[in-house]
Amino acid sequence: MIVIDQNIVNVALPAVQKGLGFSSENLVWVVNAYVIPFGGLLLLAGRLGDLVGRRIIFLTGITLFSLASLLCGFATNEAMLIVFRFVQGIGGAIASACVLGMVATMFTEGREQAQAIGAYSFASAGGGAVGPLLGGVLTDSLSWNWIFFINAPIGAVLVLTGLRTVKKDSGKGGLSKGTDFLGAFLVTAGLMLLVYTIVGAEKSGWGSALTLILGAVALALLAGFIYRQATIAQPLLPLRLFRSRSLTAANIVQFMMIAGMFGLLFFGTLYVQRVLNYSALEAGLGFVPIAVVIAAVSLGLSARVIMKFGRRPVLFLGLVLITLAFVMLSFARVDGVYAVDFLPATLVMGLGFGLAAPAMMGLGMAAVEPADAGIASGLFNTTQQIGGAIGLTVLSAFVTSRTNTLTAEGKGAKEAMLGGYHVAFWVAAALVFSALIIAALMLRGANGGAAPEQAQQDSAGGEDLGDKDLAVS
Structure with a gap:
């Protein structure tokens, strides 16, 4: 729900601008008013989960996020929507900061944890892919207000289900124990x-x-x-956590991988709309295959592959596939065909992300003590948000520069835009390939996940099948 909300709004921005009379200068704050508190509060929210209990923090965040969504849908002017989006960002940060920590502590057996983290990865990536489609459907069939209203019933179900299914945890004893x-x-x-x-x-x-x-x-x-x-x-953030090369490497890899992945979601959407002339709804449908592949890999294949070969090899393979996908996108044509110029690359991208993300998160969280799972989860989410913000801004700068250069040389509008997108895809490929190099160098001394024989030994000895941080600081 939270990841979809970050993407669903983009498709509806023209309708929001028309409905509330937004100026072009202020329209960007429909997005930024959410992103700024979301990125800033993740670490604090994660630590609060460790101290007072992740369940109560999670449910509080969902409640605030859902109520703020309702208020966004009822907004009647610029100021109201921007203020309520800020509150929505606070609720989103509070809720999402604890989720990965909850997953890691609720599921401790190796294969079960790998499957649970795979499901988490699918929700994160799948939400990004489904967001544009859902935004197009709701905006075209109902109105822009429903991109916010839809969160209210989902949030209510989440709170009721969470109260019944998520076990109470007392944390470290309250705010006085380390705030x-x-x-x-x-x-x-x-x-x-x-x-x-x-x-x-x-x-x-x-x-x-x-x-x-x-x-x-x-x-x-x-x-x-x-x-x-x-x-x-x-x-608030114990620096001893960074003695773990697994945790440090996983966050660096995520930063660079997400910085590149934002290029696909943003400039890929622009390519199919502005160059291939797809409507908003058609562009959203164009991202369904990548969501399907990520679901199939994250929810089924990734856990089995990780348990068989270990997390490091699976992470490396995933990063190679993501790099290859960006290289493929850099050859997209002005007169291209979706099935040739876009679809194959997104399928490779989905396969790569579906393998890399669960392996990366498993490597990082396996090195964290349960008492620090909340702050580690908040750290992962913070890395993701900052990586996305920096990545999109840097890639946009490259796109603008290249597009302006080609326009000055007399190229047509579509050709100039596509030239800019090509540069963005090459830069994204370089970012992800750099993440691969960093992972290979930093994870040499850490156990990358149990291979079959070792897994049986660990299981027989009562050990967690997750990665142990064997690196010497």
């Missing part, structure tokens, strides 16, 4: 300001005084947060 309020302020303010700076850099320019000043302040706040975490007895 670093100053650290929480520093990291939340720093991340919010960093995301704000990134999303605004495309308009004001990376070299503008505003971008440089805000960026410097954001980095200073984050540096202050790191210093405080290194010097206080009960930190």
